[in-house]
Each structure stands twice: as C-alpha cells, then as structure tokens.
Amino acid sequence: MASPATSSCLLFLLALLLPLSAFAVPRRLRFPSLELASFNASEPPSTFFEVDRPIRPPRGSVGPCSALLLSGSFGYTYGRPPSTAAYAPPECLGAARGRGGSVALAVLEWTADCRGRQFDRIFGVWLSGAELLRSCTAEPRPNGILWSVSRDVTRYAALLSEPGEIAVYLGNIVDRTYTGVYHANLTLHLYFDSAPPPPPQQQHADLILPISRSLPLYDGQWFAIQNSTDVQSKKLAIPSNTYRAVLEVFVSFHGSDEFWYTNPPNEYIEANKLSGLPGNGAFREIIVKVDEDIVGAVWPFTVIYTGGVNPLLWRPITGVGSFNLPTYDIDITPFLGKFLDGKEHDFGFGVTNALDVWYIDANLHLWLDHKSVRTTGGLVSYDAAASEHVQSEFSGLTGRFVTTASRHVSATGWVESSHGKVMTTFNQRFSYVNSNVYSKSGSVQVVNQTIDTKSDVSATIGGTVLLSEEVHQVFPLYLFDGTSDEVGDEYSLVSVVKLGISEKRQQDFSNSSLQNAQSARGSMRVKKNLVVSGSGENHQVYRYVGTDGCYFRDVSSKNYTVVLDHSDGSCLRRPRDVGSRFFSRLSIPSVDGAVNVES
Structure with missing residues (x-):
C-alpha cells in the first residue's frame, strides 16, 4: 500500500525516466520546491497562506483558552506510526461547564515551518480516531517557510470534552536531495459563552463515532481505496436512542488519481499503446453505503496541492482547499x-473509476434522545439513480473526450422520539461535464470541467419545521498544460489553471453566499529531475456575504512576492469593482447557471 508521499515521488521519478514521447499527453507532475535566484541567507522565511475567511469568536464570548496538543518534527516518518499524544480536556472547559456555560467556538490551529527542499505531503489529524483536519504541507525554500492552518472544530464539542488520544500522520522522506523536515505545533483554542445560552434545538452532536482505521498503524487512520472495485468499510453499532445522524466524509486523491480530472479513457491509452499513463477517464464519484444502501455520494472539489502542475503557481498563495481540505456532509437520518x-x-x-490511491474516512455525528431509552423509525421513500456517458473522438494522439454524469439520491424517513414523530427528508443532486482536448500530437491538453452539487435536508414534526438546510455549490475548473522545446532530457512546460467555488447556503433563518475564484499561470524549464528555471503568478478574489458577517479579499502574487493585497470585512459597502471584473473575466459560474470557464 503506497502512501501519498511515496505515490507522488514514484510518479515523478517514473515520468522523468521515460522519454517525452512515452507520455503522449502533457506531464501533470508534481515537483519539489525550487529556487529561482541564488540563496540569500539573510532573507526571512516566506509565509505561505490559503485565502479564507478569518474565524471570528461570537459576540459576547470569552476566551481564548489555549492548549498545545502536540509538537513534533516530521522527517523520516514515511511507513512509521503516527505521532501521538494523550489528550485531556483543558481545565477551562470543565470550569466553563461547571458554570453552566458551553463552547461557543473551538479552533484547531496547525503552525509549521520547514527549510531546504521537499515535496508536498498530505497529512491528517485525528482525535480518538475521528479526523479533525486534513491538509497539505507547503513546499520549503532554503531560507525557510512558515504557514498555519486554522479549522473551526466547534462541531466536535462532545469529542473535545472527553479524554482521548491525538494522532498526526505526515509521511515524509528525507535524503541528500530532499532535505526538508516539517516542524509543527498543534494547538486548540476555546471560546465560551459568557452566560448560559437559551435552550434552542441542539446544534452539535452528542456523540461522534469514527469510521476510520484504528491504531496502531504505520500510516494515517484513513482507508486507502486503490481501484474501482475496492470497498473499504467499518462495522458500527449506534445507540438505540439516536434521533439524528450525519456522516462527515474526508476525501483526498493521490498517485495515479491526483489529477483524475485530466485522465483519458482506457481506450485512448490502449489505442496508442501508452502503458505509462493513468486512465479510466475523467469522472470520479465517492459512493457511501450503509449495508447495501447507497445513503449518499460525494463529488469532490478539485484540490490542487502545493507541488501540483507548477509549484510556482502556489507561492505564497496556495490553491483553494489545499491547506484546509473540504469535508462533505451526508444526512442519513431517514435510514x-x-x-x-x-x-x-x-x-x-468506494470510488467509481478509481486508480491508486484515494484516502477516505468519516465521522458519524449522532444526536441522542436523553429522555428516551429507545427510539424507533422507518424509511418512507428512497431513490438512488445515476448515469455516466463518455463521448470519444480521437485519431492517434489527438482527440476530444466529453464526459457527462448525473446522480440523484433522495430519502425520507421518520423517527419516533420524546420530541414527537420527526419526519426527515434528505436530497442530493449532482451534475458533471468534463471536456478533455488533446492537440499537437498530444503535447497540449485543455480541460474544461464543471461540477454542480445541490443538497437539502428538512425535518418536521407535524406542520412545525425543526430543521431546514439547503446548499448549492458549483466547482469550475479550467486547465491548460503544454510541453514544448524538448532537447535531450530538457523540456518546457506552460500551465494555466482557473478554479474556484461558487456557493449559496441557507440554514433555518441564516443564509450566505461565497464566490472564491483563483487564476494562476506559469512556465518551467525542466532538466532531468529538477526545475532549472521558471515563473508563476496567482490572482485570487474571495467574497463572502452572510447573516454572520462579510469578508472580501483581492490578492495577487508573483514568484514568492505578494504584489497586491486588499481586504475588507465590512458589509456596509460593496467591494471594489476589481472583484466583479475579476469574476467576469474568469467566467466562474454562479449557482444560478454555469458558463464556460474557458471563455
């Protein structure tokens, strides 16, 4: 079983051992960190960051109360057990509960530094087997880099209140060439309500059960999905007084499927005898089953890690979702x-069309009826329909492949509890279109893709609405990748990447909208296994508007340097016009209607 660290290294080395003609399509490789200019030891470390909305404590809350959970160095860690530390709930948590208070906000913060040369590495953080964070490391420089990741973990309040064990797996390999060792601290920050809150419907789960592998391990606690027929699972018994259940799924993709959205169909590979290329087409779907029922699906956002395509695209602004990989909720209450x-x-x-390797696990959030020993329930209606179609047209190494897919999952069920008979309906609707075009004898590839996802859940007692949530997300992606100027073991690689998220979210009486658009372009000259020259630039506009506040940021970088950075947290005035012009130029689709990302 290969870890993400090793999969990345092997893919990179394999690519460089084969001649250019063996690939037929552009090499979407990962590269270790590189230095464009002579090393200046007096330069301070570079600070890398992912653009995101700051996590702000609720008004009236007190804190923070902070506790260092784990401090470690990750060097020769591939194929070794995760770093672990005993977890005890901070004293301030017990004191607050003794006063009748509750956790208003919990933030998990990862801070790290590294110097030298190294690939990017995927890593995970677990508490008592439940994953709290999945992230990618930044790639270092000789003078060093710094970065931090903060994740709101308030929904794990029940887990944080019990003793347990922290585990961090970051598989890293250090040798003469790749010298970077990652030094990291993991800290928990807690904020509390200053007074006992009124008793509304409970927001966070009473119990969280991990659906992951158990320690001891020589890897992360995630499951490794290695092909399209591989299904990984865990058996659980849930408490008999459960009245609501939500699966939170963690997903990351690596090795042959790190760039799954660029993979050609197997027929293209076989026709051109390209045995070194990944295939199985450009569509992937995570299927989530309980026993034999498909309870939901995940169509993942196309995260590009910090060494992907061209590392200089992501310095110091990293790709959307790369430091804080998104999770996906599936409400299984109807079942x-x-x-x-x-x-x-x-x-x-399981993962449709999967190649080695996908890392997947989940947390099962359960709400318990404390006034009842046992709840009962039944499934009223259920449907899970899907389709996938690939249209192929190619001659030799030149071709076009258009893949479309759709999925609908719908379930309605009831649970009888002390609250009454709760009727819950959960729906998911997905649509997908991917265009892959190969030209110039396969040396140029253009990918144009849109994933459209909708989900909603409602819970009622009689005519009274207890819960109403709707989420609509669109994930656009445009990728141009072309190789040229091959001379011996050297070649040039030019890349353009446009990606983002458009989201509308409604929950009971609150709502929000997010437009997060990123455009990056760059070029590299590669000789043997090293990038000898290159450049990269990145422009991102982030706009969030919600009943809980607003945030806007317009930031650009070029070759490690931030050249523009404007942010605004006010809801009173609209962001500068540059934001609207930027979204228009990227043609990032809104949730009201997708448009061509390439235009």
Whole structure:
C-alpha cells in the first residue's frame, strides 16, 4: 500500500525516466520546491497562506483558552506510526461547564515551518480516531517557510470534552536531495459563552463515532481505496436512542488519481499503446453505503496541492482547499429505522473509476434522545439513480473526450422520539461535464470541467419545521498544460489553471453566499529531475456575504512576492469593482447557471 508521499515521488521519478514521447499527453507532475535566484541567507522565511475567511469568536464570548496538543518534527516518518499524544480536556472547559456555560467556538490551529527542499505531503489529524483536519504541507525554500492552518472544530464539542488520544500522520522522506523536515505545533483554542445560552434545538452532536482505521498503524487512520472495485468499510453499532445522524466524509486523491480530472479513457491509452499513463477517464464519484444502501455520494472539489502542475503557481498563495481540505456532509437520518436494532452495521466507501490511491474516512455525528431509552423509525421513500456517458473522438494522439454524469439520491424517513414523530427528508443532486482536448500530437491538453452539487435536508414534526438546510455549490475548473522545446532530457512546460467555488447556503433563518475564484499561470524549464528555471503568478478574489458577517479579499502574487493585497470585512459597502471584473473575466459560474470557464 503506497502512501501519498511515496505515490507522488514514484510518479515523478517514473515520468522523468521515460522519454517525452512515452507520455503522449502533457506531464501533470508534481515537483519539489525550487529556487529561482541564488540563496540569500539573510532573507526571512516566506509565509505561505490559503485565502479564507478569518474565524471570528461570537459576540459576547470569552476566551481564548489555549492548549498545545502536540509538537513534533516530521522527517523520516514515511511507513512509521503516527505521532501521538494523550489528550485531556483543558481545565477551562470543565470550569466553563461547571458554570453552566458551553463552547461557543473551538479552533484547531496547525503552525509549521520547514527549510531546504521537499515535496508536498498530505497529512491528517485525528482525535480518538475521528479526523479533525486534513491538509497539505507547503513546499520549503532554503531560507525557510512558515504557514498555519486554522479549522473551526466547534462541531466536535462532545469529542473535545472527553479524554482521548491525538494522532498526526505526515509521511515524509528525507535524503541528500530532499532535505526538508516539517516542524509543527498543534494547538486548540476555546471560546465560551459568557452566560448560559437559551435552550434552542441542539446544534452539535452528542456523540461522534469514527469510521476510520484504528491504531496502531504505520500510516494515517484513513482507508486507502486503490481501484474501482475496492470497498473499504467499518462495522458500527449506534445507540438505540439516536434521533439524528450525519456522516462527515474526508476525501483526498493521490498517485495515479491526483489529477483524475485530466485522465483519458482506457481506450485512448490502449489505442496508442501508452502503458505509462493513468486512465479510466475523467469522472470520479465517492459512493457511501450503509449495508447495501447507497445513503449518499460525494463529488469532490478539485484540490490542487502545493507541488501540483507548477509549484510556482502556489507561492505564497496556495490553491483553494489545499491547506484546509473540504469535508462533505451526508444526512442519513431517514435510514435510522434500519440501524436502531442494537446490531453492527457496515459503513463503507468506494470510488467509481478509481486508480491508486484515494484516502477516505468519516465521522458519524449522532444526536441522542436523553429522555428516551429507545427510539424507533422507518424509511418512507428512497431513490438512488445515476448515469455516466463518455463521448470519444480521437485519431492517434489527438482527440476530444466529453464526459457527462448525473446522480440523484433522495430519502425520507421518520423517527419516533420524546420530541414527537420527526419526519426527515434528505436530497442530493449532482451534475458533471468534463471536456478533455488533446492537440499537437498530444503535447497540449485543455480541460474544461464543471461540477454542480445541490443538497437539502428538512425535518418536521407535524406542520412545525425543526430543521431546514439547503446548499448549492458549483466547482469550475479550467486547465491548460503544454510541453514544448524538448532537447535531450530538457523540456518546457506552460500551465494555466482557473478554479474556484461558487456557493449559496441557507440554514433555518441564516443564509450566505461565497464566490472564491483563483487564476494562476506559469512556465518551467525542466532538466532531468529538477526545475532549472521558471515563473508563476496567482490572482485570487474571495467574497463572502452572510447573516454572520462579510469578508472580501483581492490578492495577487508573483514568484514568492505578494504584489497586491486588499481586504475588507465590512458589509456596509460593496467591494471594489476589481472583484466583479475579476469574476467576469474568469467566467466562474454562479449557482444560478454555469458558463464556460474557458471563455
């Protein structure tokens, strides 16, 4: 079983050992960090960052109360056990609960530094087997780099209140060439309500059960999905007084499927005898099953890690989602009637068309009826329909492949509890279109893709609405990748990447919208296994508007240097016109209608 660290290294080395003609399509490789100019030891370390909305404590809350959970160095760590530390709830947490207070905000902060040369590495953080954070490292420079990641972990309040064990897996390899060792601290920051809150419907789960692998391990606690028939699962029995259940799924893709959205169909590879290329087409879907029922699906956002395509695109602004990989919620409450029998049930994951390797696990968030020993339930209606179609047209190494897909999952069920008979409906709707075009004898590839996802959940007692949530997300992607000027073991690589997220979210009486658009372009000259020259630039506009506040940031970088940075947290006036012009130029689709990203 290969880890992401090793998969990346092997893919990179394999590519450089083969001649250019063996690839037929542009090499979408990962590269280690590189230095464009002579090293100046007096320069301070570079600070890398992912553009995101700052996490602000709720008004009236007190804190923070901070606790260092783990401090470690990750060098010769591939194929070794995760770093672990005993977890005890901070004293301030017990004191606050003794006063009748509750956690208003919990923030998990990862801070790290590294110097030298190194590939990017995927890593995960688990508490008692439940994953709290999945992230990618930044790639270092000789004078060093710094970065931090903060994630709101308030939804894990029940888990944070119990003793347990922290585990961090960051598989890294150090040798003469790749010298970077990652030094990291993991800290928990807690904020509390200053007074006991009124008793609304409970927001966070009473119990969180991990659906992951158990320690001891010589890898992360995630499951490794290695092909399209591989299904990984775990058996769990849930408490008999459960009245709501939500699966939170963590996903990352590596090795042959790191750039799955660029993969040609197997027929193209076989026709041109390109045995060194990944295939199985450009569509991937994570199927989530409980026993034999498909309870939901995940169509993942196309995260590009900090060494992907051209490392200089992501310095110091990293790709959307690369430092804080998104998670995906699936409400399985309609199915609860099948799981309230006290027996173990099989929670499993598979990936359509998968190649080695996908890392997947989940947390099962459960709400318990404390006034009842046992709840009962039943499934009223259920449907899970899907389709996938690939249109291929190619002659030799030149071709066009258009892939379309759709998925609909819908379930309605009831649970009888002390609250009454709660009727819950959960829906998911997905649509997907991907165009892959190969030209100039396969040396140029253009990918144009849009993923459109909608989900909603509602819970009612009689005519009273207890819960109403709707989320609509669009993930656009445009990628141009071309190789040229091959001379011996040298070649040039030119890349353009445009990606982003457009989201509208409604929950009960609150709503929000997000437009997060990123455009990056760059070039590299590659000789043997090293980048000998190159350049990269990145422009990102982030705009969030919600009932809980607003945030706007317009930032650009070029070759490690931030050349423009404007931010605004006010909801009173619109952001500068440059933001609107930028979204228009990128043609990032809104949730009201997708448009061609390439235009």
